[in-house]
């Protein structure tokens with residue numbers, strides 16, 4: 125059993141936010157300094173899924189749950205084959221894990237993946253700060269560095285918004301199955317979305333997000349899934365154009381980024397939320413089923429409800445802030461959700477979304 129000692133027990137850790145606030149803690153993970161958008165996640169578990177979720181690409185994640193690492197890192201709960209989170213902030217880090225599945229600890233994972241970590245700070249007060257100020261640019265470091273040096277780094281570093289290019293498959297991946305042929309447009313797809321399709325016997329083809337409409341037609345899929353992914357949906361201009369054609373000809377499901385791209389494709393608008401939704405217990409109301417669900421969420425943008433009214437019907441709303449969580453097309457077999465029906469981390473109570481999609485694809 126590894127000892128509960130983080131390599132950085134003596135390592136300094138500093139967080140500096142663009143409004144001038146700074147926090148002193150200790151360092152862990154890879155020794156270094158990184159700049160990114162700071163976001164907070166309120167899940168009590170699921171740090172491994174979060175670290176490997178491509179939708180977090182470029183972001184520094186502040187975990188409000190006070191103990192991170194206690195069940196270790198395993199070979200199974202990866203949402204991709206890389207750590208995409210840029211930096212990690214925790215109240216307390218545990219490397220003395222206790223779990224039969226674990227084969228490594230969170231500190232080793234961050235070191236191996238070149239990810240900077242800071243712990244020993246009040247992550248709940250940081251979350252409150254983000255809630256008050258809205259989305260913030262941030263720099264964290266576990267090097268021997270001063271606050272004024274960090275400020276300088278923050279001001280001189282521009283955050284590049286090219287995350288979509290960094291994630292997702294670059295080649296076509298085929299996963300044979302006996303059921304419906306599903307083409308997944310990969311904006312940074314989570315493995316558990318693919319797993320949900322495979323569990324339903326689908327024949328899955330994962331396509332780079334820049335795949336042309338003609339190439340999709342050649343595959344002759346029974347349905348198309350627009351995946352989750354990082355960044356601003358408005359940057360996926362070509363994908364929006366391709367989606368306009370896809371929805372006229374194929375049953376389509378959009379998840380998270382896919383939902384936002386679908387909104388843009390029907391002439392709607394998306395906007396940046398003040399501080400986003402990231403957690404495993406966001407209440408969502410399914411209007412058609414008259415039922416509330418606890419969902420897993422990770423998004424910083426949302427669909428403007430008024431802007432989609434002409435083409436779409438709103439099917440789900442967020443019970444905290446009443447933002448759009450799901451919609452369906454008025455005439456075409458096309459629908460989408462902002463939350464994550466695959467959970468991971470989080471409840472899988474809304475996995476009925478996948479069943480609904482498969483039924484739709486089969487024309488049931």
Ligand SMILES: NC(=O)CC[C@H](N)C(=O)O
Pocket residue numbers: 179351352353354355356357379380381382422423424425426
């Ligand atoms: N998980 C996702 O697909 C996130 C979508 C988009 N990048 C957002 O932050 O809103």
